[in-house]
Amino acid sequence: MDMLRLARIGGAIWETKSEHGRWVACCDMNTDLLKRVETEFPGVQTCTDYREIAVSPEIDAVYICTPNDVHAEQTIACLEGGKHVFVEKPMALMKEDVVAMVQAERKSGKRLAVDLELRFGALTARRPVEIIQSGEIGKVVGLQFIHYRGGWKNEGNGIWRVQRAKSGGMHMMEAIHPIDLLRFYGGDVSEVQSFSLPNVLPQYDFVDNIMTHLFFENGIRGFVLESHQRSSNAVSDLTGDDPLWQEQGHSYGMSIIGEEGALKLDFWKARLTVLHYETYPTGTDGRQIRFARNESFKGLSTKELYHDMQGYFEEFVRRVAEGETPYQSGEDAARTHLLCLAAEDSANDLTAPRLRVDYSCLL
Structure with missing residues (x-):
């Protein structure tokens, strides 16, 4: 198997390693960063x-890690230049650009993947899937994800994040990760409806919190809460008693509800709790929730648990090098984006009823 020749657009190549590829080019507007690359x-x-990367015949695959509003043009240029592309989420901020990226992938014959890495994590995906497939909690009927984090300031690298035209808003910037994860478990969503509390962060020109209800084609119901109105309520071995973390840190939680039991994913305790639904003792009606066990993931890093951008990129490079399809296809990632765009429209128009998600543009 030949090593792929890799290039990165945005950021430094020392942040991302690969056993199946070698770095041959790096593009960034920061000339000091480029000088360090040249030295090291x-x-x-x-x-x-970035156009130099797109047209170079000496590059096989590109990792794009730039601000959200330029992902589409850079990805399309690289695909048209005959490159495989791994791009940070969101792939684009407008429906027509999402569609254009999928069409560019099909026309090029190359592979497109988006960094929606929650579906690759040991805690968020791999172990829960094993339990679900074993039948222990029965058929999945409900999915819930709750995420708080401190708000972005209108300074530094927060400037573009508080502008919907640059970041895409709450769904494209934050909720896209859990929504994609819920799609990983539940399949396609047919309808979506979002609500929000009044904003408390005036620097945001979009809602700073969302409560999104997902109605899956197979009858599963999903719920995602994303809020920048408060930060972490957890202190872990990873964060310590850090005041900055208390102001701007993350707090995550997820539940997978089955007909016979449930899974509770605790990110900061690195723990998966298994619950069973059991009938009451003989002579009474109803069921009760019984604790079955905890499964500890301590010893794994945050990246390995759920935020494994490095591992996900390396998996993409390996699959491309070996002629396999990506872990998630570009078209499937596009379906997540179309869902999030509909959800963002709903969140910014509280009078909107459930919105039907239209995937026909990808056909």
Whole structure:
């Protein structure tokens, strides 16, 4: 198997390693960063214009890690230039750009993947899938995800994040990860409806919190809460008693509800709790929730648990190098984006009824 020749647009190549590829180029607007690349990685070509990466015949695959509003144009250019592309989420901020990216992938014959890595994590995906497939909790009927984090300030790298035209709003910037994870378990969503509390962060020109209800085609119901109105309520071995974390840190939780039991995913305790539904003792009606066990994931890093961008990228490179399809296809990632765009429209118009999600544009 030949090593893929890799290039990165945005950010530094030392942040991402690969056993199945070698870095040959790096593009960024920060010339100081490029000087460091040239010093630490002799032979790696550098540039400030992504078009040089797109047209180079010496590159096989590109990792795009730039602000959200330029993902589409850069991805399409690289696909048209004959490159496989791994791009940070969101793939695009407008429906027509999402569709154009999928069409560019099909026309190029190359592979497109989006960094929706929650579906790759040991805690968020791999172990729960094993339990579900074993039949222990029965058929999945409900999915819930709750995420709080401190709000972005209108300064530094927060400036573009508080502008909907740049970041895409709450769904495209934050909720896209849990919504994609819920799709991983539940399949396609037919209808969506979002609500929000009044904003408390005036620097945001979009809602700073959302409560999104997902109605899956197979009857599963889902719920995602994303809020920047408060931060972490957890102190862990990973964060310690850090005041900054208390102001701006994350707090996660997820539940998978089955007909015969449930799974509770505790991110900061690195623990999966299994619950069973059992009938009351003889002579009474109803069922009770019984604790079955805890499964500990301590010893794994945050990245391995759920935020494994490095591992997900490496899996993409390996699959491309070996001629396999990506872990998630570009079209499937596009379906998550179309769902999030509909949800964002709903969140910013509280009078809107359930919105039907239209995937026909991808046909």
